[in-house]
Structures are given as C-alpha cells and as structure tokens.
Amino acid sequence: MSSNEIKTPAPRRLPGNLKVIALIIVAIAGAVVAYGLISRSRDKAALVSQAQERLIPIVKVIQPASRADAQPLTLPGTLQAFYSATVYARVSGYLKHWSVDIGAPVKSGQQLADIETPELDQQLKQSEANLETALANERLTEITSKRWQHLLASDSVSQQEADEKSGDYDAKKALSSAARADVDRLRVLESFKRITAPFDGVVTARKTDIGALINAGHDSGHELFTVADVHKLRLYVNVPQSYANLIQVGMKAKLDVPEHPGQTFDALLANNSRSVSEGSGTILVELEVDNKDGKLLPGEYGNVHFDLPRDMKAVQVPASALSFRKEGLTIATLTPDNRVAFRVVKISHDLGTVVEIDSGLAATDRLIDNPPDSLENGDQVRPAAEPAPSSTASAGGAKS
Template identity: 50%
Template sequence: MSSEASMHPSQQLSKRGLRVAGLVVAVVLAAVVVIGLVTRASQASNLKTWTQEQAVPSVTVVTPQPGSKGPVLDLPGRLEAYVRAPIYAQVSGYLKDWKTDIGAPVKTGELLGEISTPEIDQQLLQARADLASAKANADLAAITAKRWQAMLGSDSVAQQDVDQRTGDYAAKMAMMNAAQANVDRLMATKAFARLVAPFDGVVTARDTDVGALINAGGGTGPELFVVSDIHKLRVYVQVPQAYGPSIRPGSDAVLVVPEYPGRDFHAQVIATSNAVNATSGTTLVQLMVDNQDSKLMPGSFAHVHFSLPVDSAALRVPASSLIFDNAGLRVATVGGDNKVMFKNVSILFDYGKTVEIGSGLGAGDRVIDSPPDGIKNGDPVKIASDDATAKPHEKA
C-alpha cells in the first residue's frame, strides 16, 4: 500500500485546503500588484498633466476703455488785482499828512494824503500878481484904443496912430491871457498836492510818512500809495504749448490757495495771449475769479486746475499693465490663440492708477494686467476668468 493511501482522510483534506488558500493568496497578491501598477501609472499621468497645466501661467486681462472725463491740468498761477494804480507825486514838497493806511477801503476821489508845496504857493502868488498887472495894462490899452478910434472920425489923428494903439491893446490882451494861463497851470499843479483815490478799492500800500521829502515825477519817484480794486482778481497762468489749444476764453477752472485748504474757487478764462514764449514754450492765459468776500489776496500764489476735454480716440488701461524695459514702454496682450503678444505704446496722460494711451493699442485688445515676471512674446497663457473673456477695467 502506498503512503498516500495509508494517510488518514483528515490529513488529505487539510493539504487540499492549504493549496486552495495559497492559490487565493496568490490571486489576491497579483490583484494588489496590478491595481498598484495601474494606480501609479494613472497618478504619473495626472502629475504630468498637472505639471504641464501649471507651466502655462494664468493671467488676468482687461480691455482698454475710453475715459469718462478728460484729464486735469494742474499749473501754478499768480493772483493780481482787477485794477491796480500806484499813486505818484506830480508836485515836489513835503508830505503834510496822510488820511488812509493799508487795508482801508476808499471811494473814488477820497483824500489819501496831502503834500505841502511852499514853492508852488509862492509861484502862484507871483503869477497872480503878474496877471493883475497884465490885466491893468490891457484895460488901459483898451481905453486908449477906444479914444484914438473916436478921434479918427474927426480927422484929428492919423490912421497909423490908431492902428498902433489898437495893436498895443491886442498885445496887452495876449499878455493878460498868458498870465491867466500861467495862473491856471499853477493852480492845476497845486491841485496835485491832494493825493486822491482814482477808483473804489482798497489801499494795498503806503510807502511814505509825514514830513517825507516828495519828488515829483511819475515812475521816477517812489510809489506813495497803491490803490487796488480787488472785488475781482485776475489770474495769470503759463500754459504749456501742447495744452494751449484746449484752453480757450470761456473755459472754467478751479483755484486752490494754501491759506484755504480744501476750498475751491471757481474762475473763468477771459483771454489768452495767442502767442508762445520762445524761452519757456508756454502761452499766457488770463482768468477772472470773483472776490466779493475779499478772501483772496492780490499777489498770492494759487494752483489752477483745468479740466481738459475728453479725447475720444485715447484709451485707458491700468498703470499696473505697463512694462518698461530695454525694449521701451510696452504692454502684454493676449491674441486669439491665447499667446502673448507685446505692443509698444505711448502715454498721453498719467492718472495714477490708470494711464491714457496715445498709440499702440486698439479698443478690442486684451491687455494683461500685472503680467508675470519672465513672460515672453509667444508664450501660451491661460485667462483667469470663468468665461475666458476680458473684463473692462474701472474708468478713471
């Protein structure tokens, strides 16, 4: 009898169970290995796909937009009185007294000061005496001429004698008229001893005092007083040549002065010089600002803000989209194939957060906002938006 036949039946069943269990374990191990290999291959494929996706940068794009309002041109300006009249002396002498000091409002013809003119007073006395003498001589010559004219009718005198007396009378009348003119001249000169206000305004300067020696001559002697009309003020601004055509009479502007922070004063352009200064390249613009409350002071400095008209052809993009490198000023755009295309641009006006582009961009371009470092022309990009369309940027 063989050895297997001699085995007990329970032993035979046990060996058969072990074989089945080993086979099951082998199948399970094989399945685990297969599943692991498949999973690893899938993960490697997903990692490769993810890596490739991450290699394409994601960008945000905006579309250039026309501005809703024009740029603001900020320039320095100076304020001047609407009318300013320096008062000079037309007679020499000593200042007798002054009636008004700086800051005093005055009316037309109001006395500002008076000059003591002893020399003119003496000249006037002499001129009046000369006038009285000339008048007496003229009266005597008139009587004499009448008498000789009467005697001519009786043929008791010659015509020549009558003509001489008549001529003497005419000469004496001329001398009297000359003496009268001299008196009138001195009286007119004496009237200039009274310094009066030429118009309603404010005394903005007093450069003399009682007892001061006054020398006659407008423009050569010192200014004794200055009267200014400040109910309105003129504003003078030097505007760069490029902006001259945009600022015409009737344009509005806003003034800001240091002494009133946060307060705006409205002015209007009333005239331009229509010429460019060859030295500065600017044109002079004159504005008018109301000053009924006398808040503004002539001679002071002001910032003048001009609101320029909107340029419908100019487009605006965020300042963060600009790239400045050795290739110049550029922006990165996304083409129809989602690849980067650089465009050279020029700036018309800088608004801070946005810039106005003068050339290089079209209204339909998709501009990359804050382009990533190292981006190159022709690189593929992915647009970071749900619908993959560019969103307009906020207008300035």
C-alpha cells in the same frame, strides 16, 4: 538486459490544465511589460509637454479703461487784485499829514494825504500877479487902439500908426492869455497837493510819513500809497501746452486756498493769452473770482481745479504697460490665440501712474501689464487668470 543497466524512467507529461495556466502567466507578464513601456512613454510625453508649458511665460492681462466723464486737472494759480494803482506825488514838498493806513477801505476821490508846497504856492502867487499885469496892459492897449481908430476916421493919424496900436493890443491880449494859462497850470498843480484814492478799494501799502520830503514824478520820487480793488480778483494760471486746446474762455473752475481748508470758490475763465511761453512751455490764462466777502487776498496762491472734456477715442492704461523699444513707445497686446503683438502708441496726457492714449488702442484690446523685455512679436504667452492645460494635470496623475 544485464542487472547493471539502470532503467531511465519515462518523462511525465503535464496535464492539459497546467499548460493553460502557463500561457496565462506568460500573457500577464507580457501585458505588465507592455503597460510599463506605454506608461513610461506617456510619462515622458507628459514631462516634455509640461516642460514646454513651463517655457511659455505667464503674463498679467489688463484692458484699457474708456472714460466719458470729465477729466480733472489741478494747477497752481496766483491771485491778484482786479485793479491796483500805485499813487505817486505830482508836486514836490513835504508831507503835511496822512489820513488812512494799510488795510483801510477807501472810496474814489477820498483824501489819503496832504502835501505842503511852499515853492509852488509862491509860484502861483507870482503867476497871478503876472496875469494882473498882463490884463492891465491889455486894457490900456485896447483903449489906445480904439482911440487911434477914431482919429484915423478924421485923418488925424496915419493908417500905419493906427495899425501899430491895433497890433500892440493884439500882442498884449496874447500875453494875457499866456499868463492866464500859467495860472491855470499852477492851480491844477495845487490841486495835486491833496492825494486822493483813484477808485474804491483797500489801501495795501503806505510808504510815507509826516514830514517826509516828497519828490514829484515816478522817476525821482517813490510811491506814497498803493490802492487795490479787491471786490473781484484776477486768478492767473499757467496751463501746460498739451491742454491748450481744452482750455476755452467761459469755462468754470474751482479754487481752494490753504487758509480756508475744505472750502472752494467759483472761478470763471475770462482771458487766454493765446501764446506759449518759450521758457515754461505753458499758456497763461486769466480767471475771475468774486470776492465780495473779502475772504481771498491779492497775492496769495491756491489750487485751481478744471474739469476738462475728454477725448471719446482716448483710453487710459497704467504707465507700467508701456515699454520703449526700437519702434518707439509701444504696448504689448494679445491676439485671440494669446500671441504677443506690439503696437506703437502715442500719449496724449500723462496723469502720473496712468497715461491717456489717443491712438493705437481700443477699449476692447487685451494688454500685457509690465511686459518682460524678452517678449517679441508672435511669442506665445499664457494669461495668469487662465488655468493650466489639462495635459499638465494628466501628467501629474500619471506620476502619482
């Protein structure tokens, strides 16, 4: 070997423990890479699951209310006198004087006013004179008839002459009866000069005064007084047709009026018109209200409160739970697995913010309040009260 040749040193071999260390490092690196891949896959799956969960709409779930207590109903009503009579004159003349004014209590037959009737007085005097004349003629013909009957018995007069005298007597008697009837008629009219109250009550109107010209009758004259019996009042209420089958004769109600705040009056349903008004779609009912203390006035209005029996099958839901779809009026219900099922319902009574459903729902059903228009049958939803699924929580933990 020449001196110029370079000697290559022999490779050095690693000790055995260094090989083990290298293998461990490689394994750790592989584990880190594998863990990263698995973690990234988990994060991706969690994100997909979270996105899917976010696509499921969150809804507010409510339940129908089932009530067995009475159903309140308040309607406006009008009070009227139990009896009310407008008093007209039956004879013509001039008002001589009146003795009662508006607001005065009167008894049946009590004098309200007097009418001066000079023409009627003269007619009565003439009729009485005619009656006296007729009676005198009747007496004369009666005597003559009897005399001719005696003469007929002795054959002093003919049968024809006796019959004529008897017939004359009958005619005069009939004239006397006619004259007497005319006198009686005028005397009855004379009694109408005294205007009286038809029944116990209160004078609610006086439309005449001393010296006023009075014309007899309803057509040619005007009313003189109005008398109302207010010991009991009639209360008239127009009830909507939807409540017609719940309004029964004999049921009780409460009345309140503006001038007596905080006070109610008992009323009893006495009559039902049994007919629906075409113009208003309501039924007129009549109630009776005791008014012995005189606190209530005829002609005023008030609020009438009914306690109607409820339909035990009916349930109440908020009006916001209703939705109008092509099937009609519907309500969105939830199946046990939280899927949407629309049901067609029928409203029995609309109470404003709350409606009463008489078919299509049960008290145990779960409903969606204010359902979105995008919901369809079978859609998955999540009630707002339920917590989010655990996958969402695990996804958040992986991110952190």
